Amino acid sequence: MSEMILGSRGLVLNEPLLWEKGRKGRNAFSPPRRDVPEASVDPDLVGDDLDFPDLSEVELVRHYTRLSTWNFGVDTGMYPLGSCTMKYNPKTNERQAALPGLAKAHPLLPPHLAQGPLELMYRLEQYLAEVTGMDAVSVQPAAGAHGELAGMLLMYAYLKSRNSQRSKIIIPDTAHGTNPASAALCGYRPVPVASNDQGILSTETIADVMDEDTAGIMVTNPNTIGLFEDNIKEISDVVHDKGGLVYCDGANMNALMGIVDMNEIGIDVLHLNLHKSFSTPHGGGGPGSGPVCVNEKLVPFLPVPRVVRNGDSYDLSEDFPDSIGKLDTFYGHFGVMVKAYSYIRSLGPDGLKKVSQLAVLNANYIKEKLKGTYHLPFDRTCMHECVFDDSIQNELKVTTLDIAKRLMDYGFHPPTVYFPLVIPGAIMVEPTETEPKENLDLFIDAMKRIAEEAKENPEILKSAPHKSKVRRLDETTAARKPCLAG
Amino acid sequence: MRYLSHTPDDIDEMLQVVGAESLDALFSNIPQSCCCRLPLNLPQALTEWELNAHMDSLAGQTAVSPDYTLFLGAGSYDHFVPAAVSYLLGRGEFVTSYTPYQPEVSQGTLQAIYEYQTLATRLMGMEVATASHYDGSTALAESLLMAIRVTRKKRVAVSQLVHPLYRRVIQTYFDPTDFDVVELPYGSDGRTDLSKVAGMDDLAAVAVQSPNFFGGIEDLSAVADAAHAKGALFIASFIEAIAYGLLKSPGSLGADIVCGEGQSLGLGRSFGGPGLGMLGSLKKYMRNLPGRLVGQTTDVEGRKGFVLTLATREQHIRREKATSNICTNNSLCALTAAVYMASLGGTGLRNLAQLNYDKAAYLRSELSQAGVETPFSAPCFNEFVVRFSNGFTKKYEELSEKKIIAGLPLECYYPELVDHYLLCATETLSKEDMDLLVREVTS
Incomplete structure (x- = not known):
């Protein structure tokens, strides 16, 4: 068994801070040769020399290579961070995004000289509309929370156009923190609602709070407990009957591609995360891309410029007078869109459906294998993720945090912990479809061994991790006496 | 599918553990009325080879350097990356x-x-x-x-x-x-x-x-x-x-x-x-x-x-x-x-910034000497405004056919600035590129 533990000892190299390296007179930069005379600059405009270290190329490369080895990525191993969909990031996508005709394209080229990028954006919007079942898409939002903001602005603009301004929005207790924060930017006050004893929303709960001063509901489906909101159609009806709109946080779309029709279930507006379901890398926290998908009634309000097709050519159009306007400087994170486009073209319709099926299979497999060892608050077929808690281990005074930190010693990135907030001590596992069965088995073994250790040697959990570059860090002092720059 | 590792045997074994008869059965608790009625209408999967060819063709339809010479900045700049x-x-x-x-x-x-x-x-x-x-x-x-x-x-x-x-x-x-x-x-x-x-x-x-x-x-x-x-x-x-x-x-x-x-x-x-x-x-x-x-x-x-x-x-x-x-x-x-920034260091960044300043100063001065109006007197960094002759639009298009993008027309952002263009010159443009632009716009 011990040789099956992925975590091992290795040589971890120290590396100082960047400015503790280098020496004046070195450089790693060979700019184009000067072929014009030096012009005089008004001395009043010129700043002091920048306090940046001067490094040679070898110092530069060693510095960042060593730093990179202290990071755990999907390329390193299983990263079951629930709600974040840390699936494998195909390498061909990087090749495509780096093609000079895409990577070097200036955003303000005359459209007839930028047909490739425009066609790609146009097609991607069409494909995402097809995958979700929605009527139109804008790829302009820069990340998931930006897509949420777009969605809220669309709702706001739609209601305003109908002279029906409202002050509240319903947000379930399982929502991502970004949901209330995005709604607040449009002045909507969140009305929290609780899930039922099945872990999903009841139609009655929504009917009780939905009124004509409520803009609608922000629902995540599958929700953050990993469960499908079975009553979603009825809930949508309740919201629509009072003139409201249904917003779906599509962060968890990875479970439903080719399976559920979002338009059919009454969703008016939905955002996707291309860096989740569509395999673009997370980059240590972005860049992402958060396309917003709408049904017919919200189409006039989509952000501009919109990519339009005129016969065989593509253009950018501002001719949408009801649009909410622009969300970022140009058209969004085009470089990320290229990777998502490449992914959709690589998988095709059957591949995408298979992705969702296997994502759900992997999550249910882990759920079945670990239930009993860890407490499962909602024992139903889950979607792409399953949520345990630490109530069994709490009796041994071991917490979710200890379990998560100990998993690092076994060579796994921990799951999402303490979220969703409705499950105290939540351990949210999203294996994704790209994890082979052997890895799931290793993860399951590790989790079982940690549960044994909690009984036999809880100290080893409380003091974990033992094998990482650093051990537990003092976050309290970091926040009380912030040191944000060197 | 090369990103998915599951063999048919893996799937069978796992379905047994889960207690589902098939992959479809995993979704049986979703109400039928919520489900897609038709398979996704998307293009069929491409091999990696086919994908490369398709992407190469999309990427081939863009005006980028070195094929084109762009005097275009306006918030998106061309700089050399080591x-x-x-x-x-x-x-x-x-x-x-x-x-x-x-x-x-x-x-x-x-x-x-x-x-x-x-x-x-x-x-x-x-x-x-x-x-x-x-x-x-x-x-x-x-x-x-x-x-x-x-x-x-x-x-x-x-x-x-x-x-x-x-x-x-x-x-x-x-x-x-x-x-x-x-x-x-x-x-x-x-x-x-x-x-x-x-x-x-x-x-x-x-x-x-x-x-x-x-x-x-x-x-x-x-x-x-x-x-x-x-x-x-x-x-x-x-x-x-x-x-x-x-x-x-x-x-x-x-x-x-x-x-x-x-x-x-x-x-x-x-x-x-x-x-x-x-x-x-x-x-x-x-x-x-x-x-x-x-x-x-x-x-x-x-x-x-x-x-x-x-x-x-x-x-x-x-x-x-x-x-x-x-x-x-x-x-x-x-x-x-x-x-x-680490690659350039303080010294490299200062030199690069000076070079950008000098390139734009050169282009501005050459254009000005050739009779092109530079309406604003404020000192500039690597971008500046010029006023070309009336009806320059046609010339602009001709130049783009010659693979030169002569800056950004400002009229659509500032309606009062008819015939005004924002020109950018970074370290990636050579003296020859700039001399050619001066000759073309004044010919």
Whole structure:
């Protein structure tokens, strides 16, 4: 068994801070040769020399290579961070995004000289509309929370156009923190609602709070407990009957591609995360891309410029007078869109459906294998993720945090912990479809061994991790006496 | 499918454990009325070989260098990126990790972003800088909202020489609020006219971009005085970060918040995104900052380490009372900027900035000597405005057929500036490129 533990000892190299390296007179930069005379600059405009270290190329490369080895990525191993969909990031996508005709394209080229990028954006919007079942898409939002903001602005603009301004929005207790924060930017006050004893929303709960001063509901489906909101159609009806709109946080779309029709279930507006379901890398926290998908009634309000097709050519159009306007400087994170486009073209319709099926299979497999060892608050077929808690281990005074930190010693990135907030001590596992069965088995073994250790040697959990570059860090002092720059 | 590892035997074995008869049966609790009635209507899967051919053909339909010569900047700049920078940014450990919620296995990202924050503060002349925002426009919109939080006032003044597309993003962010955006006009020298500021009430911030959209270097000390006289914060915005390799930093001239676009720092143009939203402030406003921050601390053995910090400002803790809704930001772009700045060093960045200044000075002077009008007298960095002869549009099109993009027509952003064009010259354009442009536009 011990040789099956992925975590091992290795040589971890120290590396100082960047400015503790280098020496004046070195450089790693060979700019184009000067072929014009030096012009005089008004001395009043010129700043002091920048306090940046001067490094040679070898110092530069060693510095960042060593730093990179202290990071755990999907390329390193299983990263079951629930709600974040840390699936494998195909390498061909990087090749495509780096093609000079895409990577070097200036955003303000005359459209007839930028047909490739425009066609790609146009097609991607069409494909995402097809995958979700929605009527139109804008790829302009820069990340998931930006897509949420777009969605809220669309709702706001739609209601305003109908002279029906409202002050509240319903947000379930399982929502991502970004949901209330995005709604607040449009002045909507969140009305929290609780899930039922099945872990999903009841139609009655929504009917009780939905009124004509409520803009609608922000629902995540599958929700953050990993469960499908079975009553979603009825809930949508309740919201629509009072003139409201249904917003779906599509962060968890990875479970439903080719399976559920979002338009059919009454969703008016939905955002996707291309860096989740569509395999673009997370980059240590972005860049992402958060396309917003709408049904017919919200189409006039989509952000501009919109990519339009005129016969065989593509253009950018501002001719949408009801649009909410622009969300970022140009058209969004085009470089990320290229990777998502490449992914959709690589998988095709059957591949995408298979992705969702296997994502759900992997999550249910882990759920079945670990239930009993860890407490499962909602024992139903889950979607792409399953949520345990630490109530069994709490009796041994071991917490979710200890379990998560100990998993690092076994060579796994921990799951999402303490979220969703409705499950105290939540351990949210999203294996994704790209994890082979052997890895799931290793993860399951590790989790079982940690549960044994909690009984036999809880100290080893409380003091974990033992094998990482650093051990537990003092976050309290970091926040009380912030040191944000060197 | 090469990204999926499951063999038919794996699937059977796992289905048995789960107690489902088939993959479809895993979804049997979803009401039938919610399900897709038809298979997805998408193009069939391509092999990697076919995909390459398809993508090559899409990418082949764009006007890019070296085939084309572009005098086009306007918030997206062509700079030389050393191979070592691109190479390091390919490291899977950086690219395929996520937000460093688990610091013990994320020290690479955390130290690199801490170093980015440090270089960013030095470049902008600020005391603290955030981990990143989406781009220069959203960083500015969030800065304005921050100033409103800090001052508890409701009006902001924004220069008309802030990038016109940034101003449209501000409009989008402000539309559902009861906050007021007033525009400051520009003067005949191509710099912001501050005379209106003194008469404004309830002013939270004055936002001015330098170099401004016309490429002109603003008198930032004067903006600071005008803003502070009204009890407002001075927000300095920028779209060309390289300029601060040469020019005095906005912080040294009195800015309270500095924000802008970091695309120039090693990122490709990539049809406009992803870029890098940079944002810094004085330390006293730290707890009002939007977005992620990395801080230094120690571990239980006293070793130096880094964590995400001041999370009580953020959406996952404060929810609707958060300072921003941002979660995923542009971390890899911040890392790119850090590696790029480290590659250049202080000496390299100063030399590069001077070279940019000189290229534009050369082009401006050659055009001027050839009789082309340069209507604004303010000093400029690597971009400037010219007024070509009446009806230059036709010539512009002819030049684009000759694979020269003669700048950005300004009329659609500033209707009063008919026949005016914004020209950009960075280190990637040669003297020959510029001489050719001068000959062509004056022939």
